[in-house]
Amino acid sequence: MSGFTTRAARPADIPLVIDLQKQTWWVTYEPIIGKDQCDDMFARIYNESALLRQMDEHRFFILEADSTACGFASYAGPDPNGIFKLHKIYVTPATQGTGAGRFLLSAIEDQVKQRKGNEIRLNVNRHNPARTFYEKMGYRILFEEDIPIGDFWMNDYVMGKLLTV
Structure with a gap:
C-alpha cells in the first residue's frame, strides 16, 4: 500500500x-486486558464529548492511504520540562504491516520537531506487542507506570525517544 498522507483532524472528524x-x-486490547476493561475504557475515552475535550488539549491527525482513512494519532505538549506526549496512535488491522504505523509515527515526530521538541514519550501496555514496533522506531523503556481508570488499572511502560531537531 502506498500514498500515505496525514491531515489535521477537526471536531467534524469525531465520528x-x-x-x-x-x-x-x-482486536488490540481484549486479548491483553479483557472485554470488561475494553468496554469500560472505550466508553470513557471514545465518546463524542470526551473526544471533543481531547481535541481541545491535543493535536489530532487522520492517516489516509490513497484518500481512505486508515488510522489516527494525537499528541500534546510540551509539558513544563519540554517533553511532548503521544497519547494515541492507531492504524486499522487491515493496514498494519504496510508501513502505515511507521509513516504516522514519523509524521508526529516531524510535527514535534517543527514545534522545537526534542523528546517524545508514550505509554504502552506492558503486554502489548506494539512495544516491539516502538523499539524498532527508536523508543526505549524509561519506567513502568500503573494508572487507575475506574475499577481497572492500566499497567504500562512509559517509553521515550530523543529527537534530533
Whole structure:
C-alpha cells in the first residue's frame, strides 16, 4: 500500500475517529486486558464529548492511504520540562504491516520537531506487542507506570525517544 498522507483532524472528524477506533480497539486490547476493561475504557475515552475535550488539549491527525482513512494519532505538549506526549496512535488491522504505523509515527515526530521538541514519550501496555514496533522506531523503556481508570488499572511502560531537531 502506498500514498500515505496525514491531515489535521477537526471536531467534524469525531465520528470517523470513533469508527477507526472501533476497528482497532477490541482486536488490540481484549486479548491483553479483557472485554470488561475494553468496554469500560472505550466508553470513557471514545465518546463524542470526551473526544471533543481531547481535541481541545491535543493535536489530532487522520492517516489516509490513497484518500481512505486508515488510522489516527494525537499528541500534546510540551509539558513544563519540554517533553511532548503521544497519547494515541492507531492504524486499522487491515493496514498494519504496510508501513502505515511507521509513516504516522514519523509524521508526529516531524510535527514535534517543527514545534522545537526534542523528546517524545508514550505509554504502552506492558503486554502489548506494539512495544516491539516502538523499539524498532527508536523508543526505549524509561519506567513502568500503573494508572487507575475506574475499577481497572492500566499497567504500562512509559517509553521515550530523543529527537534530533
